[in-house]
Amino acid sequence: MKNKKIKRPILWKLVLVIGIPLFVIYSVILVVNYFQYKDSYLDQMKEYLKELTSHNAADLNSQFIQIAEQPKSIATMLGTLKKPDVKELYSLISKTVESNPSIYGITVAFEPYSFNKKIELFSPYIYKDNDKILQVDLAENYNYLHSDWYLIPELLNDFYWTEPYFDEGGGNIFMCTYSFPIRKDGKFMGIVTADISLEDLKSRMKNIKILAGYTFIISRYGTYIYHPNEKDIMRETIFSKAEMYDFPAMRKFGRDMISGKKGVESFDDPITNSKQWLVYSPISSTEWTFAAIVPEKEILEKVNEMVIHQLSIMIIGLCVIILVIIWAAYKITNPIRKLAGLAEQLATGDLTVQMTNIKGRDEIHELAMVFNKMVIDLKHYIHDMTEATKAREAVESELRIARNIQESLLPRVFPPFPDRKEFNLYAKIIPAKEVAGDFYDFFFLDDNQLALIIADVSGKGVSAGLFMAVTRTLIKTVCQKDVSPSEVLRKANYILCQDNDACMFTTLFLAIYNVKSGKVSYANAGHNYPVILSQNGEWRMLDSFNNTALGIIEDQKYKVGETTINIDDCFVLYTDGVTEATSPEKELYGEERFIKKLIKNLSLPVDGIINKINEDLAEFQQGTQFDDITLMILRRNI
Amino acid sequence: MRSVILIIFIIIIFSTLLYSQEESHKDTILFQVQWFPQSQFAGYIMAYEKGFYKDEGINVKLIFSDGSNSPIDELLKGNIDFCTAWLSQTITSKAEGRKLVNICQVLQKSSLMLIAKKSSNIFKPEDINGKRIGLWKGDFTIQPNAFIKKYDIKCETVQQSYNIHGFLANAWDVESAMYYNEYHKIILAGINEDELVTFFFSDYDLNFPEDGIYCTEDTYYSRTELCRKIFQASIKGWEYAFNFPEETLDKVMQYCDEFHMQTNRSHQKWMLNVIESSIKYKTGDSLQDWGKLKKEDYEKVGEILKNQEFIKNIPPFEDFFKEFQYEE
Numbered sequence: 001m002k003n004k005k006i007k008r009p010i011l012w013k014l015v016l017v018i019g020i021p022l023f024v025i026y027s028v029i030l031v032v033n034y035f036q037y038k039d040s041y042l043d044q045m046k047e048y049l050k051e052l053t054s055h056n057a058a059d060l061n062s063q064f065i066q067i068a069e070q071p072k073s074i075a076t077m078l079g080t081l082k083k084p085d086v087k088e089l090y091s092l093i094s095k096t097v098e099s100n101p102s103i104y105g106i107t108v109a110f111e112p113y114s115f116n117k118k119i120e121l122f123s124p125y126i127y128k129d130n131d132k133i134l135q136v137d138l139a140e141n142y143n144y145l146h147s148d149w150y151l152i153p154e155l156l157n158d159f160y161w162t163e164p165y166f167d168e169g170g171g172n173i174f175m176c177t178y179s180f181p182i183r184k185d186g187k188f189m190g191i192v193t194a195d196i197s198l199e200d201l202k203s204r205m206k207n208i209k210i211l212a213g214y215t216f217i218i219s220r221y222g223t224y225i226y227h228p229n230e231k232d233i234m235r236e237t238i239f240s241k242a243e244m245y246d247f248p249a250m251r252k253f254g255r256d257m258i259s260g261k262k263g264v265e266s267f268d269d270p271i272t273n274s275k276q277w278l279v280y281s282p283i284s285s286t287e288w289t290f291a292a293i294v295p296e297k298e299i300l301e302k303v304n305e306m307v308i309h310q311l312s313i314m315i316i317g318l319c320v321i322i323l324v325i326i327w328a329a330y331k332i333t334n335p336i337r338k339l340a341g342l343a344e345q346l347a348t349g350d351l352t353v354q355m356t357n358i359k360g361r362d363e364i365h366e367l368a369m370v371f372n373k374m375v376i377d378l379k380h381y382i383h384d385m386t387e388a389t390k391a392r393e394a395v396e397s398e399l400r401i402a403r404n405i406q407e408s409l410l411p412r413v414f415p416p417f418p419d420r421k422e423f424n425l426y427a428k429i430i431p432a433k434e435v436a437g438d439f440y441d442f443f444f445l446d447d448n449q450l451a452l453i454i455a456d457v458s459g460k461g462v463s464a465g466l467f468m469a470v471t472r473t474l475i476k477t478v479c480q481k482d483v484s485p486s487e488v489l490r491k492a493n494y495i496l497c498q499d500n501d502a503c504m505f506t507t508l509f510l511a512i513y514n515v516k517s518g519k520v521s522y523a524n525a526g527h528n529y530p531v532i533l534s535q536n537g538e539w540r541m542l543d544s545f546n547n548t549a550l551g552i553i554e555d556q557k558y559k560v561g562e563t564t565i566n567i568d569d570c571f572v573l574y575t576d577g578v579t580e581a582t583s584p585e586k587e588l589y590g591e592e593r594f595i596k597k598l599i600k601n602l603s604l605p606v607d608g609i610i611n612k613i614n615e616d617l618a619e620f621q622q623g624t625q626f627d628d629i630t631l632m633i634l635r636r637n638i
Numbered sequence: 639m640r641s642v643i644l645i646i647f648i649i650i651i652f653s654t655l656l657y658s659q660e661e662s663h664k665d666t667i668l669f670q671v672q673w674f675p676q677s678q679f680a681g682y683i684m685a686y687e688k689g690f691y692k693d694e695g696i697n698v699k700l701i702f703s704d705g706s707n708s709p710i711d712e713l714l715k716g717n718i719d720f721c722t723a724w725l726s727q728t729i730t731s732k733a734e735g736r737k738l739v740n741i742c743q744v745l746q747k748s749s750l751m752l753i754a755k756k757s758s759n760i761f762k763p764e765d766i767n768g769k770r771i772g773l774w775k776g777d778f779t780i781q782p783n784a785f786i787k788k789y790d791i792k793c794e795t796v797q798q799s800y801n802i803h804g805f806l807a808n809a810w811d812v813e814s815a816m817y818y819n820e821y822h823k824i825i826l827a828g829i830n831e832d833e834l835v836t837f838f839f840s841d842y843d844l845n846f847p848e849d850g851i852y853c854t855e856d857t858y859y860s861r862t863e864l865c866r867k868i869f870q871a872s873i874k875g876w877e878y879a880f881n882f883p884e885e886t887l888d889k890v891m892q893y894c895d896e897f898h899m900q901t902n903r904s905h906q907k908w909m910l911n912v913i914e915s916s917i918k919y920k921t922g923d924s925l926q927d928w929g930k931l932k933k934e935d936y937e938k939v940g941e942i943l944k945n946q947e948f949i950k951n952i953p954p955f956e957d958f959f960k961e962f963q964y965e966e
Contacts, residue, residue, distance in 0.1 A: 146799050221806055239828050244902070
C-alpha cells in the first residue's frame with residue numbers, strides 16, 4: 001500500500017488550491033506595489049537627499065558663522081579704541097587665531113596712515129603653519145589696498161567673503177577670507193579678516209558622504225571651492241563645465257544654485273553618459289552652495305533593493321505557507337494512509353489490526369476510532385457467524401436425515417402396483433424446504449379398495465415433517481377396511497387434537513377408490529378440492545362435503561361424499577402449493593391455469609402430466625418456491 | 639711630431655665645439671609676452687611647439703610675464719630681444735624717444751570694453767553718470783578715459799583688481815574688461831549675456847589695435863632677417879592655432895597648468911576665438927594681410943594719446959612700423 005503511487009495526493013491538491021492562488025495574489029500585489037511605490041519612493045529619496053544636503057550645508061554654515069564672528073568682534077572693538085597698541089593688537093589676533101581651530105589666520109589691515117601717521121600701510125597677519133603661530137606684516141609683502149579682501153568690503157562698506165585665492169605673500173595657501181570693515185566714528189579705518197584654509201575644508205568635505213555620490217561646494221559665482229577632482233578647484237566653474245560639455249541644463253542648475261535655492265534635479269550627465277541626480281542646498285553665510293551628485297543607478301538600486309526585500313519577505317512567507325500546507329496535509333493524510341493500509345490488511349482477513357497512536361480529537365481520530373470499533377465488531381460478528389453456521393450445518397444435517405426418513409415414509413416406487421391394470425397412479429412432492437409438510441399416501445384396504453390420501457401440514461420443516469409422519473401413521477392405522485372415510489378422519493382428528501400444544505394442524509383429503517367399479521367415497525378435512533377430468537376435457541371439482549382441518553376441533557365430524565370415476569378419467573389430487581404458487585410479479589398460479597394445463601396434457605401418461613405441471617410451475621415461479629408442491633393423479637383404465 | 643699635430647688637431651676641434659656652443663647660447667632669442675600663458679599668446683606657443691621658429695633657423699625662448707615688469711622696459715634694457723605690447727603703450731614710448739619698432743601688429747581690433755549689469759540701470763554711456771567705474775592701471779585707462787571724456791560722464795573711478803569679483807559683488811557698477819577674458823569670466827560666473835550691457839571701445843571710434851611684436855631699432859636694423867623670421871614663424875603659429883584649435887588648447891592648457899593658472903579650457907577656447915576674430919579683423923583668412931599696422935589706426939591712437947596729453951607729438955609711422963611680408 002505504501003508503495004502504491006497515488007496520482008493526485010491531497011498534499012498536491014492543497015498546494016495547488018492554496019499555494020498557487022496565493023502566489024498569484026502575492027505577485028499581483030508586488031507588481032502593483034512596485035509601480036505604485038516606485039514614484040513615491042523616488043520622491044522620498046529626493047526629500048531625503050535634500051534633507052541630507054541641507055543638514056551638511058547647515059553644519060558648514062554654522063562653522064562659517066562662527067568664523068565670521070571673530071573679525072566682527074575685533075573690528076567692533078578696534079572701532080572703539082582710541083589708539084591701539086601694536087603689542088596688544090598682535091596678542092589679540094594671536095589669541096583669536098589660537099582659540100579658533102577653524103581659522104587659519106587673521107589680519108587687521110589699516111587704511112593708509114590710519115594706524116600710525118608715519119606708516120602708510122600696516123597689516124599685522126597672524127597665521128598657523130604646521131601648528132606654529134607665525135606673524136607677518138602684509139604691507140611688507142604687497143599693497144593690500146587693491147586685494148579683493150580689502151577693496152571689495154571697503155567699497156561695499158559691509159562684510160565680504162572672498163572667492164578662493166592663493167594668498168601669495170601672506171598665508172601662502174589656497175584660502176577664502178572673511179572681511180569685516182573697521183569703522184571709527186563712521187569713518188572707514190580698515191579691514192579685519194579671518195581666513196579659512198581650503199585644505200581644511202577639503203579634509204572636512206572628504207568625510208561627508210551622500211550615498212555613493214560625490215559632494216562639492218561652489219561659490220556664489222559658481223567656482224568650485226571643493227570638488228573631489230582637485231584640478232577643478234578654483235579653475236572650473238559649474239558654468240565652464242556646462243560650456244565645455246555644451247550642456248545648457250547644467251548652466252540653468254548652476255544659476256538656481258547660486259541664487260540660494262534648494263533643489264534636486266535629475267539629468268543626463270554628458271561627462272559620464274549616465275543619469276545623475278544633483279541635489280543642492282545653500283550655505284547662507286558665504287552664499288556658497290553645498291551640492292552632491294548621486295548616480296540615479298544607485299537610487300534605483302535602492303528602490304529595487306526595497307522591492308527585492310519585499311519580494312524575499314513574500315517568497316519566505318509563501319514558502320512558510322507551503323511548508324505549513326505540506327505539514328498539515330501530511331498530518332491529515334498520514335493517518336488516512338495508515339488506515340488504508342490497515343483496511344487492506346483487514347481485507348486479507350487479518351482481524352488483529354488496530355489503529356494505534358492516534359493523536360488529536362479531530363475527524364481523523366473519529367475515523368480511526370470507528371475503524372477500530374468496526375474491526376472489533378467484525379471480529380465478533382464473524383465469530384457469531386461461524387457459530388451460527390456451525391449450528392445451521394448441524395440442523396441441516398439433521399434435516400437431511402429427516403428428509404430421508406420422510407422420503408422413506410412416502411411410497412416412492414412407481415408404478416406402485418405393477419400388476420394392477422385397472423388404474424395408473426403417480427405422485428410427486430417438490431418440497432420447499434428440506435423437510436416437507438405435504439404428504440401423500442395410497443394403499444389397498446383389500447383387493448379392490450384403494451385408499452388415496454393427500455395432505456398439507458401447517459408450517460414447514462422438521463416440525464411439519466414430524467406432524468406429517470404422525471398424521472400419516474395415524475391415518476394408516478385408523479383407515480381400515482369397511483371404515484368410512486369420515487370415521488377415519490374423525491378418529492384421526494380426535495387423536496391429533498390430544499396434546500397438540502404446538503397447535504399444528506393438517507388439511508387432508510381421503511378417498512377410497514373401488515378399482516372395480518370406479519366408485520369413490522371421500523372425506524375432506526379442509527383440503528383443496530380434487531379434480532376429475534374426462535378425456536374429452538370436461539372436468540369437475542369435488543367441492544362439497546368439506547370440513548375443518550385435522551388437529552383443530554377435537555370433536556369435529558366429517559361428512560362423506562361419493563362419486564364415480566369413469567374409464568379414462570383422471571382423478572387429480574393436489575396441495576395448495578400448486579394453485580397458490582406465485583410468480584416473482586406476485587401473480588397467483590391459480591386453479592384455472594392449473595386445470596387448463598391438466599387438460600392440455602391429458603393425453604400424456606400420469607407421470608408425464610405431473611412432470612409437465614411441475615415444469616410449468618417451475619417456469620412460473622422462477623425459483624421462488626415458497627410452499628411444498630404435491631400432485632397425485634389416478635387414471636382409471638378399466 | 640705626429641702626436642703634436644694630433645693634439646693640436648684635437649684642441650682645435652674642441653675649441654670649435656666650445657665656441658659654437660657659446661654662439662648657439664648667445665643666439666637664443668628671448669621673446670617675452672605681456673602676461674601669463676593663455677590663448678592670447680597661442681600663436682607664439684604653437685610656433686614654438688611646432689618648431690616654426692626652429693624651422694626658420696632661430697632658437698626662440700618664450701618668456702611669460704607676471705605683471706610685475708613691463709616687457710617694453712625689459713626690451714629697452716636689452717634683457718630680451720622681442721616682446722609683445724599694446725600699441726598705445728609703444729606709441730607713448732616711441733614719442734618719449736624710446737627706440738623701438740613694431741614688426742608685426744597682431745591684434746587689429748580692441749578687445750577692451752566696459753561692462754555693466756542691466757540691474758544697475760545702465761543701458762547707454764550717459765547712464766554711467768553718478769556710478770562707480772572700475773579701471774585698471776596704465777594703458778588700460780586710456781580708452782575708458784577717452785570714452786568718459788567723450789560722453790562727459792561724471793563718475794567715481796576705482797582701481798579694480800585683475801578679476802571680476804568686485805564687479806560681481808557690486809562693489810562697482812562698471813567693469814573694465816577684455817572681451818576675450820573678463821567678459822567671458824563673467825559669463826562663467828553664471829551671469830547671462832542678456833543680463834549685461836557692453837560698451838566695446840571699438841564701437842565708439844576708440845578702436846586701439848592691441849598686441850603687436852616689438853624689438854629695438856638696433857635689433858631691427860642690425861638683424862632684419864631675424865625680425866622677418868620672428869614675423870614669419872609667429873604668423874605661421876597663429877595660422878596653425880586657428881586651424882588646429884583643439885591641439886592648440888591642449889598645449890595652452892598644458893602651459894597654464896605649468897604656471898598654476900586658475901583657468902579652464904572653456905575659457906581658453908573662448909579667448910582663442912576672440913583673438914582669432916581680432917587677428918582676422920577686416921582681413922579674413924588672407925595671411926598676407928595679417929600683422930599689418932594700418933596707418934589710419936596708428937594715427938587715430940596717436941591722436942587720442944595726444945589729446946589726452948600722453949604724448950606731445952605722434953612719431954612718424956614709417957619709423958614706428960616696419961612691414962614684413964608673409965611668405966607661403
